[in-house]
Amino acid sequence: MHTRDIDYRCGDAHLRGYLALNATIGKRPGVLVFHEGLGLGDFAMERARRLAGCGYVALAADMFGERRQAGSLDEAMSLIGGLRAEPETLRARARAALGVLAGLPEVDAGRCAAIGFCFGGTVALELARDGADLKAAASFHGVLSTTRPAAKGAVRASVLVLTGADDPLAPRDQVAAFEDEMRAAEVADWQVVSYGNALHGFANPAADGSIMRAALYNPQADRRSWAAMRGLFDEVLA
Known part of the structure; x- marks a missing residue:
């Protein structure tokens, strides 16, 4: 694997x-990975490598700049809040990452997807709402x-x-409001999967409640959510 x-x-x-890919011949689907509220770190990079192991070209994007890492919950909320208050900047940075990924010689630009965790899940959805050329977006x-709810007919991604x-x-x-938004926007393919007894941060093994009490790893939800993403990608990125 090359990183x-x-x-x-x-x-x-x-x-x-942070880019991860296997040394195989031919163009492959590309997947963006958007990081959590603490910034681009080990968890998002590990998920990028895992995606590369599945045959995708994975780019873990930097949404804060200079690969900045928040040292506390307050700092993370400040960084997140600044971007959420300027949705045009948030979407522009997400689109910049997509442009980099789609422009790589190893990537089939017509078969790209985006995933994100915590804040990054929000970013993946905002990119889809913005009508980006994605086959899938997973939060x-x-x-x-x-x-800025999705406009009617704007969302191209599953x-x-x-x-x-x-x-x-x-x-x-x-x-419920999100589901209503998807209906109003006439999104062709959307789904919401809710995991019982799962809190925020359920996919991150480092989530132990120490930074945010409501963020706690749930290995069952982690396995099942990753499998759900893989199933969607097998369908739409094939």
Whole structure:
């Protein structure tokens, strides 16, 4: 497996992503991985390598710039809040990462997808709402609310939401509002999977409640959500 840092820009922001791919011949589907609220770190990079092991070219994108890492929950909330308050900047940075991935010689630009965890799940959904050329967008325990709902007919991706039934960051009313948004936008293919007894951060083994009490790893939900994503990718990226 080959891995390397990959630098790119969006406006004045210097972004440093992490690329993972296997040395096989021919163009392959590409998958973006959007990081959690603490920034691009080991977890997103490990998921990129796991995707590369499945035969995809995976780019773990940097949404904060300079591969910045938050040292506390307050700092993470500040970084996230700044981007959520400027959705055009958030979507532009996500599109910049997609442009880098789609432009790689190993990638079939017509077969790209995006996944994200926590804040990154929000980013993957925002990219889909923005009408990006994606075959699929999958959100793992992401916040589902948005200030810019998808316009009718705008979403081109198959949308998969993987959420914890007990996640306070994605309460029932937010899930219902998301489902209503998908219906109103006439999204052709969307699904919401809710995992019982699962909190926020269920896919990250490092989530132990120490940074956020509501963030706790759930190995069963982790396995099942990854399998659900793989099943969708086998269908739409083949």
